[in-house]
Amino acid sequence: MNLRLVRPEDYYEISRLINDWWGGRKMSDMLPKLFFDHFNDTSYIVEKDEVIIGFLIGFVSQTKPNEAYIHFVGVHPEYRKNQVGKKLYHTFFENVKRRSVKIVRAVTSPVNKTSIAYHTRMGFEVEQGDRTADGVSVFSNYDGLGQDRVLFLKIL
Amino acid sequence: MNLRLVRPEDYYEISRLINDWWGGRKMSDMLPKLFFDHFNDTSYIVEKDEVIIGFLIGFVSQTKPNEAYIHFVGVHPEYRKNQVGKKLYHTFFENVKRRSVKIVRAVTSPVNKTSIAYHTRMGFEVEQGDRTADGVSVFSNYDGLGQDRVLFLKIL
Secondary structure (H helix, E strand, C coil), X not given: CEEEECCCCHHHXXXXXXXXXXXXXXXXXXXXXXXXXXXXXXXXXXXXXXXXXXXXXXXXXXXXXXXXXEEEEEECHHHCCCCHHHHHHHHHHHHHHHCCCCEEEEEECCCCHHHHHHHHHCCCEEXXXXXXXXXXXXXXXXXXXXXXXXXXXXXX | CEEEECCCCHHHHHHHHHHHHCCCCCCHHHCCCHHHHHCCCCCEEEEECCEEEEEEEEEECCCCCCEEEEEEEEEXXXXXXXXXXXXXXXXXXXXXXXXXXXXXXXXXXXXXXXXHHHHHHCCCEECCCCEEECCEEEEXXXXXXXXXXXXXXXXX
């Protein structure tokens, strides 16, 4: 496995992949090209035999320079027990730590139990929201009406 | 008219507005909450009588700190001859200039003739792409298969 920084041209391959990896859901709207052009110095790819098997897109908050935000993480379904995610997260943490970041944030949907469990294993805490849904604290309507979200925070 | 920096809570009002202003097209997927949380120190709103009539969401490139990118601009259809856009662009230019930015970039669709004309009036040049469509130079498949784009650049 080879881990490297994202390059602008990876956008095309990743756009195609994420629609596959998420079982046909149209995820690529969430990941416009700008992330590959303007935040590629804190975003990573894992390749095996020159095929992308995982990626993490994140950045340092411009408004709050001691915070970083992980926007999107994807791992190839066949490589989900291979520590690909762990490698991506830890490399990101080390990178942003060198940029004086103290807090890393991430957001997920309350229905995404796999993501909630995964973030917990990666050392994230769930932020206290305004209500509890399915045993997890959520921020109601965080991403618009009816779009509750779970907010994660990790102190580096 | 009052111009001010965007605040995180403006997200909810703007998400609602853009679907209206773009004549029912689902534009809000392109503008996730993260821009209101992490790039609100280079993003602006124009209000009239406490109602939002325009906004500009932009940021300084993390990878290329001497470049800025304008992600999304919207003006209320009834206020399109009132220099709202001009005020937003010029305030953004002044802001990023103070942050040592030399180049501002923006992207639009070749079908969006209004946007192309507008950017030209704002002093943007069209970047040389790989082919010409409807008299304008475009980058083929820039945002994915079949998604040609016009790339703009302005030297500050």
